Amino acid sequence: MQLTDCGPDAETWYDRAVVWRNRTLRLLDHVPVPIAVCALGGGIRIVNRALAAEFGLMTGQFHGRKILEFFTLRDSATLQTVTEAVRLHRRSQYPARVSWTSADGTERHGEMTAALVSDTPEETPDLLLTLRTLDEPPAAPAAPRAEVSPTEARILAAAARGATTAQIAKEIGLTTDGINYHLARLTRRWQVPNRTALVARAYATGVLMADVWPPEPARLD
Numbered sequence: 558m559q560l561t562d563c564g565p566d567a568e569t570w571y572d573r574a575v576v577w578r579n580r581t582l583r584l585l586d587h588v589p590v591p592i593a594v595c596a597l598g599g600g601i602r603i604v605n606r607a608l609a610a611e612f613g614l615m616t617g618q619f620h621g622r623k624i625l626e627f628f629t630l631r632d633s634a635t636l637q638t639v640t641e642a643v644r645l646h647r648r649s650q651y652p653a654r655v656s657w658t659s660a661d662g663t664e665r666h667g668e669m670t671a672a673l674v675s676d677t678p679e680e681t682p683d684l685l686l687t688l689r690t691l692d693e694p695p696a697a698p699a700a701p702r703a704e705v706s707p708t709e710a711r712i713l714a715a716a717a718r719g720a721t722t723a724q725i726a727k728e729i730g731l732t733t734d735g736i737n738y739h740l741a742r743l744t745r746r747w748q749v750p751n752r753t754a755l756v757a758r759a760y761a762t763g764v765l766m767a768d769v770w771p772p773e774p775a776r777l778d
Contacts, residue, residue: 591687593686632654649672655667705743711728712736
C-alpha cells in the first residue's frame with residue numbers, strides 16, 4: 558500500500574519511524590557490546606559495528622543472511638527453549654554457548670544471550686542477541702632482555718637519575734666523548750630518538766631494576 562493512499566498522517570508517521578530507526582542504529586553502533594537483532598527464524602535484521610568487527614565485515618554485509626552462518630550453537634537445547642517461550646508468550650532472556658571464527662582465523666568462544674522482543678505479546682517476536690566473549694585475552698609477550706655491557710648499564714642508570722654527561726663521565730671514569738659514544742651507540746642499536754627513550758627502553762627490557770631509587774642496573778647473567 559502506498560503512503561499516498563493513507564493520507565498525510567501516515568506519511569508523517571512513516572517519517573518519524575525512519576528518524577527513530579536511524580537514531581537507534583547510530584546508538585547501537587556506539588555500544589561496545591556486540592549486538593544483533595534477528596527474526597525468529599534467524600534472519601539478520603541489524604548488527605552493530607562491534608559484532609561486525611568480530612568478522613572483519615561491514616554491518617551491511619550481514620543483510621539477508623542467517624545468524625547461524627556466523628556462529629555455531631553449542632547448546633542445542635536453547636532453540637527448543639526459545640520456541641517454547643514464544644508459544645507461551647514469555648519474554649525472558651536465554652543464554653547459549655557459541656563459538657565462531659574471528660577475522661584473523663582464531664576460534665573464539667562466548668555466550669550469546671537471546672531476548673524476545675515485540676511491541677505486544679501476541680506479535681511474533683524478534684531476537685535481540687548480545688554476545689559476551691569468554692576467551693582469555695592472550696598475554697602480552699615479555700620484552701626480550703636487551704644486550705648491554707656492564708658499563709652501558711651503569712651509564713643508563715646514571716642517565717635515569719638525571720645526571721648530566723659530565724657527571725656520568727666522572728662517575729663511570731670515562732671522558733664525556735666516551736659517554737656520548739656509548740649513548741649514541743645505544744640510540745642506534747635500540748632505534749630510539751633521545752636519552753629519555755633510552756631510559757624507558759632500559760626499564761622495559763629489564764636493564765634497570767624496577768621500583769628501585771636511585772636507579773640501579775639489574776644483575777647481568
